[in-house]
Structure formats: structure tokens, C-alpha cells
Amino acid sequence: MFFISLNASVLSYEEIKKEPKSLAKDYYIYRLITETKYDKNEIKELKKDIFRNKGKLQTQIDKILPPFKKQDNCNGIGSKNILDANLSCKLARMFPNFIKSISQGDREALIKEFASRADLINLLQGYNQKNPAKYYAKTQNAKNFFIYYNSINQQEQDDKFNFALEPEFAQTLATKGYFKTFVVNSVLQKKHEVLTKSLLELNTTVLSDDSAFFLGLQALKFNKPKKANELFFQAKTTYKKQFDKDKSSFWMYQTSKDINLLKELSNSQNINIYSLYAKEMTGNNQVEVVIPQPTKKSVKGYDSSDPFAWVKLKEKVKTLDLKNLEKYADKFDTKNTVGEYIYIANILSGYKDNFYPMPFMDYLKDTNIHRRALIFALARQESRFVQSAVSTSYALGMMQFMPFVANDIAKKNKLKDFDQDEMFKPEVAYKFANIHLDWLERYLYNPVFIAYAYNGGLGFTKRTLLRGDLFNDGKYEPFLSMELVPVQESREYAKHVLANYVIYLQALSVESNTSILTLLKTLTIPSLSDSFRK
Incomplete structure (x- = not known):
């Protein structure tokens, strides 16, 4: 112990x-x-x-409780004595790093022994070539092409895979499940651009959602707006979520300047940075949101700071019919259970997700409108205002603080007898959010960059900005950079937080004249957005 x-x-x-x-x-x-x-x-x-x-x-x-270790019946079999092993052990060792470690002569011997296993023979033969990737492409073996790709480091990937693919093989790759991940990683990591350029020759109809979208971004990098437009159209027709369809429409507009696309986007029922941009550009400033204003204080017998109460409520909701769901929505429409209420109300609305609550305002009375809007924007994305939310990484409460961060803040601020479960209390969650944002705003001034840091850490945000190839002046900026931030969670998180922030600023002060265009524009101006770039 x-x-x-x-x-x-x-x-x-x-x-x-x-x-x-x-x-x-x-x-x-x-x-x-x-x-x-x-x-x-x-x-x-x-x-x-x-x-x-x-x-x-x-x-x-x-x-x-150490997990049971399955006995390795092939213990002792290595690259030097692989030919002495029985067939099952030989097969068990046929993974890329082991194949790479054995001699060419032994690989040839194994090829003869595995005569009936075509893919394995092809895999072995590839390692006898100067560039296995080119061999697998030449022999049209998509499976081994991806196996080899995933077995080497990023530098090797760029060295070995930076060649143009024949159209027929590119078409074959596009039908494989891993192709989407391959494309997204290649574009985000700026790897093997010769290969990705050849993928632009693909018939767009074989592509879907992210593979089409990210190849569209790649087409822009190669100054092929017409091709990019085709790819964004394909992404739009294959994406399922309205957010992603709106994203595709936005990029179709950017590459065509078709005002009809902008008008269509401005009428989207999904509130996101793309539809808000379109609304501002077209003067269609109507945004339909619901701001709950409960009159009841709390639900009798329900502890909103108890994570298990929230777990049990979600399980209960799954069993309810429409009539009882409506009763539960009314029951939880209280000042203390706003998160629970919008969870149920969203089910009833068909997940329109247009609720923008502003609970526990009294705990933010000493903050300015910008800070209130920012905290609400973050809380809405982090927890949908459920006080006792626990994430897969054990982030806690409305503001989803990691325990080590909460404990560190408590220690630095000399809060005696603090326990991390206090993050389930809204007054503590908001207090810690203010402290944390005070620190982040020493370095970052734009809600997009603050969101990157809140989600991925200040170090991640600093590294991203100091790369030098993002958030500079350019034809499609800052939008292109926002799509190319390398970590998906942080990339998408910041988009949602920015949209939330704009809505909350407008809700908190109709005189704020919030402009999403201005907020986006400042991302490429270091003096207005961050302290890292000079």
C-alpha cells in the first residue's frame, strides 16, 4: 500500500x-x-x-492489482533466431519494428515460407527496398502503405512519403478507413506536401467530410481556390452536423465570393462563428437565443453540488416519456439547477442548443462585462453550467478545473482547508476562473487565444503562436489559421467559445456593439491579441 x-x-x-x-x-x-x-x-x-x-x-x-500477463510462448525469439521459431511465433513477430530489425536474407527466407500470405509477403518485400512506402504504392497495397506510415516517426514520414501518388492508387487509399486521419494529420502537420498535392487530383466524389474539407484547405495552400471550392462542396454534402455544413459553406463563400452562400449561412439555425460572421456581413443581426430566467430557487431534495445526483438524474431522464420530460424540465427550472434544466430542455427542443443562461450573476458582480461574458462563454462550453460535472480527465465543476490546477490556485492564494470538491460550488468555480483568467490575460488579449490556453494550456498556445506560420496577414486569414491549429479539441473549442462570447456580450449589453469581424481581425495583430509575438 x-x-x-x-x-x-x-x-x-x-x-x-x-x-x-x-x-x-x-x-x-x-x-x-x-x-x-x-x-x-x-x-x-x-x-x-x-x-x-x-x-x-x-x-x-x-x-x-497488476493485470494478468498472458504467457509469451515465443519468449526468447528475436531477430537473430527468428528462422528457428515455429510458424505461430514467426507470425506473432511480424510487426514493422521487428521486420525492420531482421536481416534481408532472413526476410527472403520468411517470404518463401509465407507463400500463401500475400499481404505479409508484400510487407516483408517492402522492407527490402530503399523506400518501403514507394514499394507499397507501386504494388497497390494500401494496407501495408498505412501500416508502414504508422510505424515510423514524423521526420521519417515526411522523408519516405513525400512523393506523388499514381491516381489509381490514390483512389484506392481514399476508400480505406484510415485515409481521413492520414489526410488530416498530413495537412495539419505540414508533411509530405508533394503527396498531398497529388491527392488533389482525386475525383472528389470518393471523399467525405474531413478528408474533403482538409484537402480543400490544402488546395488553398497551393493556390487552387476552384479545386478547394469543389472539395468544400463535397465536405458540405457529406458532413452530418449543421456546424460542419456551415463551416463548409463559409469556405465555399471564401473561395467563390458567392453572396448567396453568405445569405444562406446567415439564416442557419446553428449559432457558430461562421453563421455569426455571415449575419454581420449581410446585416441580418437576428439571433434566436433563449436566456432562462427562473423564478424558483432550487429543487427540493436535489443537491446540485453532488456529482452522483447529476449522474442519477441523467439516468432517470433516459427513462422518461415526453410528458414526464416536460414535468422534469419545469421541476428543474430553478436558479440553482440551470445546467440540469437546459440539459432536459435541449432534449425536448431536439437539441437546438440555443440556451445561453447566465446563472449565479451575484458571484460576478465585481467583474466587468467582458469578464462576465468570457466566464459564461467558457462555462457554457465546458459544462453547460452543470455544477457537479466530472470529465473523463476528472476536470471538475462548471469551469472544469483540473484538480492539480485548482489545488495550485488554492495554495498560491493561501486558501486554508481547501478541498478540490469545492469546485462543485458555483461561487468557488467563478472565483477560481477569475483568478486563472487574470493570469492568462497577462499574456493573451483575444478570447480565441484565451480559449486555446484555457483548454490546451498556456504553453501550447505560446508554441502555436511562435511557430511563425499561423495568424499572420494573408488572403484567408485569420480563418485559415483557425482551421490549422494542430490540436483538434482546442481548435474546435475556441470556435465555440468565441461564438458564445459574442452572444453573451450582446446579451449583457445591447450597447456593446460587439463585432465578431473585429475580434477575428485582431488575431493577426500581435499588439492587440497576445504578448508573445513581437
Whole structure:
């Protein structure tokens, strides 16, 4: 057994055991292990109830209860004696790094032995060539092309894959499941541009959603706006979510300047940066949002700061018919349960997601309108204002603070007897958000960059800005840079936060004259957006 400290606020085994399987339960199991003198047998019992045995919880569980290791019947078989192994062991060792480690002569011997296994023979033969990638392309083996790609590092990928593909093989690749990831990674990481340029010759009808969209971005980099427009159109027809369709329409407009596309986009029912941009450009400033203004204070018998209460409510909601859902929506339409209310109301509305609540305003009375709008914008994206939300990484509360960040803020601000579960209280969540944003705004001045930092960290944001190839002046800027931020979660997160911010500024002050165009424009002006670029 091991422990860090004995903390009386951590739930006991008995308290945790009775609760339903959920991320909340995982979080408290993790705290029990890392902050108390746990009982190994109790952890063994709790392991049966783990909802998501991954990441840091899995690491801790595996230390206490080491996973069963399957016996390796091929133990001792290496690159020097592979030919002495039986057939099953030879096959078990046929993964890229092992194949690379054996001699060419041994690979030739194995090729003869594997006469009936065409893909494996092709994989082995590729490693006998100067450039396996070119060999797999030449022999039209998409499976081994991707296997090899995933077995080498980024530098090798750029060296080995920077060649033009024959149209027939490119067409074959486009039908494979991994193709989308391959394209997105290639465009975002700016790798093997000769290869990606050859992909622009593909018939667009074989492409779908992200593969079409990111190749459209790549076409812009090669100054092929007409081709980009075709690809964005294909993305639009294959995307399922309205947000993504709007994104495609926006880029179709950027590459054609067809005002009809802008008008269509301005009428989108989805509130996002693309539709808000179109509304401002066309003068269609009508945005339909719902700002709940509950009159009741709270729900009797429901503790909005208890993560398990939220878990049980979600399970209950799944069982309700329309009539009872409406009753529950009315029941939770209170000042203290705004997050729970909009969760239920969104189900009733068909997930229109046009709720923009501004709960617990009293805790923000000493902040200016910009800060209020920013906190609401972040909270809406982080938790939809559910006070007791717990994420897969155990981020906590409305503002989704990671425990180590919350504990660090508490320590630096000399908050005695602080426990990270206090992040489930709105007054604490807002207080910590203000402290954290005070720090971030020393370096970042635009809500987009602040959102990158809030989600991905200040270090990530600094590295992104100092790369030198993003958020500069250019024909499609800053929009192109916003699509090319390398981390998907942070990239999309910031788009949503910016849209939220604009809506909240307008809701908080009709005189604010908030302009999304101005906010976007300043992203390419370092003096107005960040302190890192000079």
C-alpha cells in the first residue's frame, strides 16, 4: 500500500461502493487510492465498478492489482533466431519494428515460407527496398502503405512519403478507413506536401467530410481556390452536423465570393462563428437565443453540488416519456439547477442548443462585462453550467478545473482547508476562473487565444503562436489559421467559445456593439491579441 495524505473529505469505500458506475465514481476511486490509506481488498471490489478504466486511474489500479500477463510462448525469439521459431511465433513477430530489425536474407527466407500470405509477403518485400512506402504504392497495397506510415516517426514520414501518388492508387487509399486521419494529420502537420498535392487530383466524389474539407484547405495552400471550392462542396454534402455544413459553406463563400452562400449561412439555425460572421456581413443581426430566467430557487431534495445526483438524474431522464420530460424540465427550472434544466430542455427542443443562461450573476458582480461574458462563454462550453460535472480527465465543476490546477490556485492564494470538491460550488468555480483568467490575460488579449490556453494550456498556445506560420496577414486569414491549429479539441473549442462570447456580450449589453469581424481581425495583430509575438 502507498499513500500521499489522509484527507477526511475523501469519500470512504462504503460511500463510494453504493454509488452508480460513472465518471464521478471513477474520480472518487482515484482519490481514495491516491489520498488515503486504502485497503487492497476494497480496491479489488471497487475495480468491478469502474466506468472507464483508462488513463491515470488505470495506472493506479494496475500498480495495486497488476493485470494478468498472458504467457509469451515465443519468449526468447528475436531477430537473430527468428528462422528457428515455429510458424505461430514467426507470425506473432511480424510487426514493422521487428521486420525492420531482421536481416534481408532472413526476410527472403520468411517470404518463401509465407507463400500463401500475400499481404505479409508484400510487407516483408517492402522492407527490402530503399523506400518501403514507394514499394507499397507501386504494388497497390494500401494496407501495408498505412501500416508502414504508422510505424515510423514524423521526420521519417515526411522523408519516405513525400512523393506523388499514381491516381489509381490514390483512389484506392481514399476508400480505406484510415485515409481521413492520414489526410488530416498530413495537412495539419505540414508533411509530405508533394503527396498531398497529388491527392488533389482525386475525383472528389470518393471523399467525405474531413478528408474533403482538409484537402480543400490544402488546395488553398497551393493556390487552387476552384479545386478547394469543389472539395468544400463535397465536405458540405457529406458532413452530418449543421456546424460542419456551415463551416463548409463559409469556405465555399471564401473561395467563390458567392453572396448567396453568405445569405444562406446567415439564416442557419446553428449559432457558430461562421453563421455569426455571415449575419454581420449581410446585416441580418437576428439571433434566436433563449436566456432562462427562473423564478424558483432550487429543487427540493436535489443537491446540485453532488456529482452522483447529476449522474442519477441523467439516468432517470433516459427513462422518461415526453410528458414526464416536460414535468422534469419545469421541476428543474430553478436558479440553482440551470445546467440540469437546459440539459432536459435541449432534449425536448431536439437539441437546438440555443440556451445561453447566465446563472449565479451575484458571484460576478465585481467583474466587468467582458469578464462576465468570457466566464459564461467558457462555462457554457465546458459544462453547460452543470455544477457537479466530472470529465473523463476528472476536470471538475462548471469551469472544469483540473484538480492539480485548482489545488495550485488554492495554495498560491493561501486558501486554508481547501478541498478540490469545492469546485462543485458555483461561487468557488467563478472565483477560481477569475483568478486563472487574470493570469492568462497577462499574456493573451483575444478570447480565441484565451480559449486555446484555457483548454490546451498556456504553453501550447505560446508554441502555436511562435511557430511563425499561423495568424499572420494573408488572403484567408485569420480563418485559415483557425482551421490549422494542430490540436483538434482546442481548435474546435475556441470556435465555440468565441461564438458564445459574442452572444453573451450582446446579451449583457445591447450597447456593446460587439463585432465578431473585429475580434477575428485582431488575431493577426500581435499588439492587440497576445504578448508573445513581437
